[in-house]
Amino acid sequence: MRVPLPALLCCSAASLLLLLLRWRWRRGLWKKVKEARQRQERSLVQMEMAVRCFREQHPSVNMISILSLPLPELSKKLRDGSLPLEHVFYAYVGKALQIATETNCITEYLQESETQLRKAKRTGKLGLLYGVPVSIKDSIDCQGHDSTLGFIKNLNKPAAEDSVVVQVLRRQGAIPFVKTNVPVSLISYDCKNLIFGQTFNPLLYTRTPGGSSGGEGALVGGGGSILGFGTDVGGSLRFPAAFCGICTLKPTGNRLSKKGITCGVLGQKAVVTAVGPMAKDVESLALCMRALLCEDMFSLDSTVPPLPFNEEVYSSTQPLRIGYYETDFFTMPSPAMRRAVRETKELLEDAGHTLVPFELTNVDYVVFNFCFGGIFADGGTSLLKKFKGELDKSVGLFFWLAKSPNWLKTVLSWIAKPFVPRFSNIVRSMTANTVDEVWSLHHEIEEFCHQFIAQWKKLNLDVMLCPMLGPAFGIGYPGKLSVAVSYTVLYNALDFPVGVVPVTMVTDEDEEELKGYQGYFRDWWDRTLAKAFRGSVGLPVAVQCVALPWQEELCLRFMKEVETLVLKKNRFV
Structure with a gap:
């Protein structure tokens, strides 16, 4: 049967029209991407010009000495006036520019930060973070700037107002000065999107900085920010901290306000998102939490419980009763991960703390049914x-x-x-899932949490020591290894506060032992994981420090103990 010529022409014309429309649509999207990249480039130029202008006017300022100060000391000098605000600000703008050039971690320079700097000098209102430059993850709203989550459709849609966390930071005197890169959708522990590209680990450029707060991890890890803020729905603060050799705290989900913060999957309640700080040391995290847990936070978001920072718990020196485990029997730890837990356990025991074995069970069920099943219900x-x-x-x-x-x-x-x-x-x-199935899932997670706490209390534990996935993977590996989030996502399902502290580095012995790594399932994922761990000598390895819900101060106190003992040991090595 012959097709009439007019019908054939109509079909051809329609096909050509569809192709043309698709081409125009794609061209429009790439145009938005190009404009965003140009804005990113302009941001770096603005940072360079601002730093150059400052250095010309203040050639004698020792930027290196400023950058070497820990946050508590820097904050004290800013508040007592012994260190000018602009010296600190431009020292960090300069260092951030360097790290951004090397790692592609910054998406935007918040130029209004210079206005805030001048205003802070005039008003002299001394909050706990007075004059401290801070970096902000892409997904945390800053007024007048995009929160893209790596999606092109979110470009050119500036936030109408600051998130509550950013508002409180400003009221405490902090100066948000850059926004940082994320993986598209945030549901990844790599850091790449089509708009801004791949972010690299400042310690080794062939490695991922982790994600989804990867831009923050790279910037803080490289020394370009003294205090950064990210979010965590399965390890998104903890992966970048561990991979980049810094500290972080993932609080209980609602200890800090999430108002004005966008997550990858809106509305899901099974795996709890939290916002938290990242810094080089634990005392910096504690100072940050002191500043944020204030009346401003509680009044701006009444869903946040009015729990000020408990100084007595954080400063206590009483011996701790600490649970620990070396493996979750789902993701076989790398030799360096296992050694990190063992060595930290020995240091804590030598310091007078009691270490008690804690056995995890059914982690595979938790990962697949609660975590994956909850996020993708x-x-x-x-x-x-x-x-x-x-x-x-x-x-x-x-x-x-x-x-x-x-x-x-x-x-x-x-x-x-x-x-x-x-x-x-x-x-x-x-x-x-049906609604009934989702409700049943939520009930099951609640029951699991109660059982976990009962096991914890039966052993009379204060805190828990456990492995943290590491060292940093090669770029591209996180996308192949979603199952390896088991060590972190567990504590989002439980909604426990948990911090990361770097404790050691991969040794030649670890690398040699890795040759025998097979994993618990001996499947494609285990073989890929072994490859991801390889070639990591000298890269940092961390542990996780866990406390029960709402006990962030005890978690930080435990983290501080681990950090102090590790530093003391390294001084005598």
């Missing part, structure tokens, strides 16, 4: 919508699964179970 529909109209399709398997009907996911899960059980569980966890 809608079958991935919410996250899929965020990618609609975007150029970035880097998570191809996720897209395919999210678009697949429940019956196909169930069949795939059943077929894969005997051969690749972990992949089978991931597919099953991405089936869309």
